[in-house]
Every structure is written in C-alpha cells, then in structure tokens.
Amino acid sequence: MCSQSLFAWLALSFTPKMGAKALSRLMSIDSAPNLIKRDSPSLQAIGLTTEQIRYLHGEAQRQAELSLTWAEQDSHTILTSFDPIYPPLLKEIASAPPVLFVKGEVGCLSEPQLAMIGSRNASLQGLQIAKEYASAFTKHGLVVTSGLALGVDGHAHDGALRAGGKTIAVLGSGLEQIYPARHRKLASRVVENGALVSEFRPDTKPRPEHFPRRNRIISGLSVGVLVVEAAEKSGSLITARYAAEQGRDVFAIPGSIHSPTSRGGNLLIKNGACLVQSEQDVLDEIDTLVNWSIDNRASSQPDLFNDKFEQPRENGKEFNHNEELPFPQLLANVGIEATPVDILASRTNIPVHEVMMQLLELELSGHVVAVSGGYIRKGRG
Structure with a gap:
C-alpha cells in the first residue's frame, strides 16, 4: 500500500466508531484517498456522523501523520488487512483489526503460535508451569x-525467551505506552526475539475496555489457547471464549477445587476444553494444524527450500501436485480455520450426508483433517 493510501486508511480507521465492517462498506463506495478528501455533505450522505466527519478532517489526519513518522523507525511496521504479510490466521476472524502496529520481527506473526494466558495472581506453581511449558513449546517450533500482563503472561514470555525461542506480546495500549510499566525490560527482550503488537495508535494509553479487545487478537493469531490458571471471572476466559468462537482449540490445566485461580480453568474443562497434564497433551492435539501451517508456508517458496525439504510422498512415491483433487467444490470451501459440516453443506449446496461422506474420503486420503470445531485443509490439499 502506497504512503498516500496508507495515510488515508489510517485516518479512516482512527475515526470514532469506525469498525472493520464500516470501513469495508466505505471502501465499496470509494477509495480511501478519495473518501478523506470528500466534503462534509458528501460524507454525511454516505452515513458518517457530524462528529466522525469533524474528527476525520482534523485529528484523524494528524494522528495518521504521526503514525507514519513512527513507522519510519527501525523494526517499526504498520500492517493493514490488505498487506500480503498480514497474519493469515488473524485475517480469517470475524473482527480482524484493520490496522496492526508491530515492533520487532513482523514475519513471526505468520508463524504457528500457541497462546498462553492466565491469572495475574497465579500461584508459584502456576508461574513455574507457564515458564516450563513455554520453553517446551518454543523448542517444538511454536511461537508463544x-x-x-503480570503473572502467567509475563512468565510465558520469559520462558520462551530463555529457551531461545520467539514470543509475541499483544498489548491493550499503544506500543510506546508499555503496560504494566514494570514489564518494559521484558517488552524490549520481546522486540529482540519476536514482536510487540497492538491495534491501537503508538501513543494510546491503556484503558480497561482495550484489554477484552486485544484478547481476540491473542486467540486470533494462534492455533490454540492454553489457560494455565484463571479465576472464574477473568480476562483469560474472555480469550478462551474468543478462541472457541474462532474455531481454535482451547486447553486448560486443572487445579485444586479449593483454589480461586483454578476455578476458571476447571470450568473450561467441564465445558469441553482439553484437559492438559503435560506439554505433550497440547502438542499432540495441535501438531496437524501446525504442520499444515509449516507446509503451507514452505510451499509458497519452493526455490528457497529445495535443498532442505523433500517432496511430499504418498505410499513411498513423490506426490504429484498436478493430480486432480477429489471433490474440488467441497475442498475449495475448507480452509485454515475449522469449518463445521453444516456450514460446508450450506456453502456448497450439497446435502449434509453427502458432505460427510466426501469429508471422510478426503480425510482418509490426507487432504483434510477433523479438528475441534470442524475440518481444516492440510498442506497437500
């Protein structure tokens, strides 16, 4: 996206009550650069309020200019949902942020990630588990x-970094307003071996309503969410709910029925989350999706990896990528995010019983795999 278009897109996205759906509607009317040049009557005619128009013509453009200046610094990146490097998993969620501010290695946002969340007041055992599990996951090739936040979040980031892995921190504030302040050094370490991410302008101060919003990004970036310890009413359960709605696997470590910080995790298990007793419990569940992500990323750059990766094989023979795929209509509607059978039937106008039979054949032939929430497509598909 050119600087003029990015400037206009930022100005529109900064306008109050301008969500992704409203932005999409406006973009169907005119281009972003043309929209911000329209006069007040014209903008009012397409649905903007007087308050929005005043902000768009004034403060929004000033903030867009400041954001572009911020992005000129080393390791600073602004991503829009139109960018080819916008994280693909996040792009598929219903409320994907139209703009992401990134400080650090932007490429790791598209790598297979596992979210680790939990209480700010976790037990010593919970904190130790967070650090140990994060270390194990990074050694398995996952980004944590x-x-x-204080507690489980901070220990998960630290565990990943100490193991030499990568970690991503999603903030409920701007990237120049690190919260909590005592995690500024940790944030600097994250930038060196991962990335800080926010949908808020760099100078935005933390506010209570920002944190539930950032939780959907944490789950949206990840293939699964592990709740280490959580109270019955906590932000971690909000993230777990987002994860379930987004078709992600939800995992929880059980705890004592007498511990307030274990009630949330126990409740999730009671309601169907995967019970976790070791790191391998998580890895076994998500391996298929992680391998799909890695295969899919590698296949997009075959020339770079020919000397490192063998061709996929089937029954000992090289897999023929020109081979006609079975049930192409159904397969075209199965993607990286879990899709339920009834949705596939609706999209393809194929009866549910026929969809189930086709899915069974596709699963047996290795083109799709059943996961929590439906089916996903494997790399060879």
Whole structure:
C-alpha cells in the first residue's frame, strides 16, 4: 500500500466508531484517498456522523501523520488487512483489526503460535508451569503468544525467551505506552526475539475496555489457547471464549477445587476444553494444524527450500501436485480455520450426508483433517 493510501486508511480507521465492517462498506463506495478528501455533505450522505466527519478532517489526519513518522523507525511496521504479510490466521476472524502496529520481527506473526494466558495472581506453581511449558513449546517450533500482563503472561514470555525461542506480546495500549510499566525490560527482550503488537495508535494509553479487545487478537493469531490458571471471572476466559468462537482449540490445566485461580480453568474443562497434564497433551492435539501451517508456508517458496525439504510422498512415491483433487467444490470451501459440516453443506449446496461422506474420503486420503470445531485443509490439499 502506497504512503498516500496508507495515510488515508489510517485516518479512516482512527475515526470514532469506525469498525472493520464500516470501513469495508466505505471502501465499496470509494477509495480511501478519495473518501478523506470528500466534503462534509458528501460524507454525511454516505452515513458518517457530524462528529466522525469533524474528527476525520482534523485529528484523524494528524494522528495518521504521526503514525507514519513512527513507522519510519527501525523494526517499526504498520500492517493493514490488505498487506500480503498480514497474519493469515488473524485475517480469517470475524473482527480482524484493520490496522496492526508491530515492533520487532513482523514475519513471526505468520508463524504457528500457541497462546498462553492466565491469572495475574497465579500461584508459584502456576508461574513455574507457564515458564516450563513455554520453553517446551518454543523448542517444538511454536511461537508463544500472550498479553505481557503480570503473572502467567509475563512468565510465558520469559520462558520462551530463555529457551531461545520467539514470543509475541499483544498489548491493550499503544506500543510506546508499555503496560504494566514494570514489564518494559521484558517488552524490549520481546522486540529482540519476536514482536510487540497492538491495534491501537503508538501513543494510546491503556484503558480497561482495550484489554477484552486485544484478547481476540491473542486467540486470533494462534492455533490454540492454553489457560494455565484463571479465576472464574477473568480476562483469560474472555480469550478462551474468543478462541472457541474462532474455531481454535482451547486447553486448560486443572487445579485444586479449593483454589480461586483454578476455578476458571476447571470450568473450561467441564465445558469441553482439553484437559492438559503435560506439554505433550497440547502438542499432540495441535501438531496437524501446525504442520499444515509449516507446509503451507514452505510451499509458497519452493526455490528457497529445495535443498532442505523433500517432496511430499504418498505410499513411498513423490506426490504429484498436478493430480486432480477429489471433490474440488467441497475442498475449495475448507480452509485454515475449522469449518463445521453444516456450514460446508450450506456453502456448497450439497446435502449434509453427502458432505460427510466426501469429508471422510478426503480425510482418509490426507487432504483434510477433523479438528475441534470442524475440518481444516492440510498442506497437500
């Protein structure tokens, strides 16, 4: 996206009550650069309020200019949902942020991630588990994603970094307003071996209503969410709910029925979350999706990896990528995010019983795999 278009897109996205759906509607009317040049009557005619128009013509453009200046610094990146490097998993969620501010290695946002979340007041055992599990996951090739909060979040980030892995911290504030302040050094370490991410302008101060919003990004970036310890009413359960709605696997570590910080995790298990007793419990569940992500990313750059990766094989023979795929209509509607059978039937106008039979054949032939929430497509598909 050119600087003029990015400037206009930022100005529109900064306008109050301008969500992704409203932005999409406006973009169907005119281009972003043309929209911000329209006069007040014209903008009012397409649905903007007087308050929005005043902000768009004034403060929004000033903030857009400041954001572009911020992005000129080393390791600073602004991503829009139109960018080819916008994280693909996040792009598929219903409320994907139209703009992401990134400080650090932007490429790791598209790598397979596991979210680790939990209580700010976790037990010593919970904190130790967070650190140990994060270390194990990074050694398995996963990026650990969390929210930089005190407690479980901070220990998960630290565990990943100490193991030499990568970690992503999603903030409920701007990237120049690190919260909590005592995690500024941790944030600097994250930038060196991962990335800080926010949908808020760099100078935005933390506000209570920002944190539930950032939770959907934590789960949206990840293939699964692990709740280490959580109270019955906590932000971690909000993230777990987002994860379930987004078709992600939800995992929880059980705890004592007498511990307030274990009630949330126990409740999730009671309601169907995967019970976790070791790191391997998580890895076994998400391996298929992680491998799909890695295969899909590698296949997009075959020339770079020919000397490192063998061709996929089937029954000992090289897989023929020109081979006609079975049930192409159904397969075209199965993607990286879990899709339920009834949705597939609706999209393809194929009866549910026929969809189930086709899915069974596709699963047996290795083109799709059943996961929590439906089916996903494997790399060879």
